[in-house]
Amino acid sequence: MPHAAWAELEAAARRDADARIQEQFTADPDRLTRLTLDVAGLHIDLSKQSWTQAGLKAALALARACEVEGRRAALFNGEEVNLTEGRAVLHPALRAPDGAAFHALGEPVSAEVEAVRAEMKAYAEALRSGNETGASGRPFKTVLHIGIGGSDLGPRLIWDALRPLDPAIDLRFVANIDPRDMAEALIGLDPETTLVIVVSKSFTTQETLLNAQAAKAWLAAALPAEGMAKHFIGVTAAPDKAAAFGCGRTFAFRDWVGGRYSLWSAVSLSCVIGLGWDAFLGFLDGAVDLDRHFLEAPLERNAPVMLALAEIYNVDGLHRPARTVAPYAHALRRLPAFLQQLEMESNGKRVRCDGSPVGRQTCPIVFGEAGTNGQHAFFQQIHQGPQVVPSEFIIVASTNQRTLESPLWANALAQAQALMQGKTEAQARTELIASGASEDEADRLAPHKTFPGNRPSTAILMERLTPQTLGALIALYEHKTFVEGVLWDINSFDQWGVELGKVLAKALLKDVATGTPSADLDPSTADLLRRLTA
Numbered sequence: 372m373p374h375a376a377w378a379e380l381e382a383a384a385r386r387d388a389d390a391r392i393q394e395q396f397t398a399d400p401d402r403l404t405r406l407t408l409d410v411a412g413l414h415i416d417l418s419k420q421s422w423t424q425a426g427l428k429a430a431l432a433l434a435r436a437c438e439v440e441g442r443r444a445a446l447f448n449g450e451e452v453n454l455t456e457g458r459a460v461l462h463p464a465l466r467a468p469d470g471a472a473f474h475a476l477g478e479p480v481s482a483e484v485e486a487v488r489a490e491m492k493a494y495a496e497a498l499r500s501g502n503e504t505g506a507s508g509r510p511f512k513t514v515l516h517i518g519i520g521g522s523d524l525g526p527r528l529i530w531d532a533l534r535p536l537d538p539a540i541d542l543r544f545v546a547n548i549d550p551r552d553m554a555e556a557l558i559g560l561d562p563e564t565t566l567v568i569v570v571s572k573s574f575t576t577q578e579t580l581l582n583a584q585a586a587k588a589w590l591a592a593a594l595p596a597e598g599m600a601k602h603f604i605g606v607t608a609a610p611d612k613a614a615a616f617g618c619g620r621t622f623a624f625r626d627w628v629g630g631r632y633s634l635w636s637a638v639s640l641s642c643v644i645g646l647g648w649d650a651f652l653g654f655l656d657g658a659v660d661l662d663r664h665f666l667e668a669p670l671e672r673n674a675p676v677m678l679a680l681a682e683i684y685n686v687d688g689l690h691r692p693a694r695t696v697a698p699y700a701h702a703l704r705r706l707p708a709f710l711q712q713l714e715m716e717s718n719g720k721r722v723r724c725d726g727s728p729v730g731r732q733t734c735p736i737v738f739g740e741a742g743t744n745g746q747h748a749f750f751q752q753i754h755q756g757p758q759v760v761p762s763e764f765i766i767v768a769s770t771n772q773r774t775l776e777s778p779l780w781a782n783a784l785a786q787a788q789a790l791m792q793g794k795t796e797a798q799a800r801t802e803l804i805a806s807g808a809s810e811d812e813a814d815r816l817a818p819h820k821t822f823p824g825n826r827p828s829t830a831i832l833m834e835r836l837t838p839q840t841l842g843a844l845i846a847l848y849e850h851k852t853f854v855e856g857v858l859w860d861i862n863s864f865d866q867w868g869v870e871l872g873k874v875l876a877k878a879l880l881k882d883v884a885t886g887t888p889s890a891d892l893d894p895s896t897a898d899l900l901r902r903l904t905a
């Protein structure tokens with residue numbers, strides 16, 4: 372662990388703690404140039420972050436001391452990066468153009484990636500053209516995508532971001548074990564024109580299997596047994612389990628694809644069917660552009676690295692353990708939920724790769740809402756709360772071309788500006804008096820109308836939300852997450868933290884069956900169980 376580099380970053384942050392962001396622009400005339408980047412259709416502005424030039428220098432020194440470039444090479448070379456599961460981590464291989472030569476732990480994998488992509492393309496085109504029909508010969512009108520976590524959030528984000536308003540083939544998503552989710556998804560659907568895709572890397576996830584069982588029964592009630600295979604397919608890294616479950620065919624991916632990194636694979640088959648192959652290829656290409664940038668750009672001009680360093684500076688340097696993500700585009704409203712899994716399931720870890728305590732804050736609490744909705748929900752706290760919560764504004768310029776009067780991006784810019792410049796108590800008092808308040812009234816209200824300001828934000832701009840810019844945006848966050856894991860020296864690619872709850876839930880279900888809580892249950896859980904099973 373490069374202790375000296377970490378100590379220098381923390382010292383630089385302490386020195387920066389009282390620096391006014393706004394004053395940095397005059398103190399350092401090149402700040403804007405140094406802290407803005409253009410890559411793969413994205414314009415990234417980190418100049419409203421808290422770091423001074425010295426702070427940035429210390430952050431870059433940490434990146435070098437943590438050998439980010441070496442660990443990046445290990446990932447792209449398919450080395451055993453996921454140490455606790457003994458796996459490579461090769462989501463970049465899924466989006467690489469035909470002819471790539473990726474290896475996972477020495478095994479060539481690009482040919483099979485290309486074979487599955489060709490299968491996806493052919494199947495999607497057959498459905499969209501009507502050549503592949505349901506059992507009764509009618510073309511498919513709806514795809515019911517069943518999955519959860521990484522088998523749901525990515526495809527949902529892609530579909531919401533890129534879907535036509537009135538799609539020829541509609542997509543419905545079911546993730547929750549609550550039957551209401553399935554019930555809502557099935558509203559208005561005809562089994563004869565519905566394709567069910569069961570998406571599960573492990574094909575053991577309880578929620579997905581129960582929902583798949585329900586969907587299978589829904590189909591079977593209306594279709595002849597010999598017709599089921601055309602309506603019920605699987606996407607998984609466990610094709611034998613999918614076949615045993617009754618899936619007509621499966622599209623496979625491998626264990627070197629993490630669930631939260633799997634949206635480049637057949638996990639997004641429903642989106643390929645809904646959007647068409649060209650759109651999905653554009654999505655992959657946008658990510659490839661970002662991959663190339665990540666591999667080639669020097670650290671100080673490297674977007675994923677700079678985003679990671681800005682976050683480390685906030686989290687570990689300035690002790691700001693949260694970040695809000697504000698996509699100022701309705702089509703990106705799912706991005707915060709997607710990033711919660713990508714970042715918090717990857718880096719919400721407390722031990723290093725060698726098992727020793729990490730000894731510092733790691734992944735921040737990531738939360739957010741589409742703008743301007745968030746302004747009317749929690750931005751009060753972002754502006755005037757005691758703790759500083761860095762913000763991230765994703766702005767899509769063309770969102771306004773359809774409704775030029777829409778002030779969407781103006782709101783995003785204004786929020787970032789207000790967070791940085793704030794409003795002093797003296798300014799608040801002057802405004803109150805100017806609006807007719809008495810001196811006493813102004814004295815009383817001014818503290819409540821004061822904005823501390825100096826609150827950092829990042830802006831990520833794109834001209835239009837296209838398959839390419841969406842792919843680049845998601846790959847940007849994937850690589851940022853990876854770089855942060857390298858800096859914290861943690862394994863970003865396992866998720867043991869989700870296992871205990873699953874085991875305890877299974878034990879509780881046994882108690883539910885008997886109706887009597889087992890003796891070793893704590894009083895609270897036992898009491899709640901009794902109430903729920905009474």
Ligand code: F6P
Nearest residue numbers: 520521522571572573576630869
């Ligand atoms: O939350 C745990 C987890 O394993 C995620 O990592 C994964 O994306 C999700 O559950 C679904 O897993 P599967 O795709 O195997 O059903």
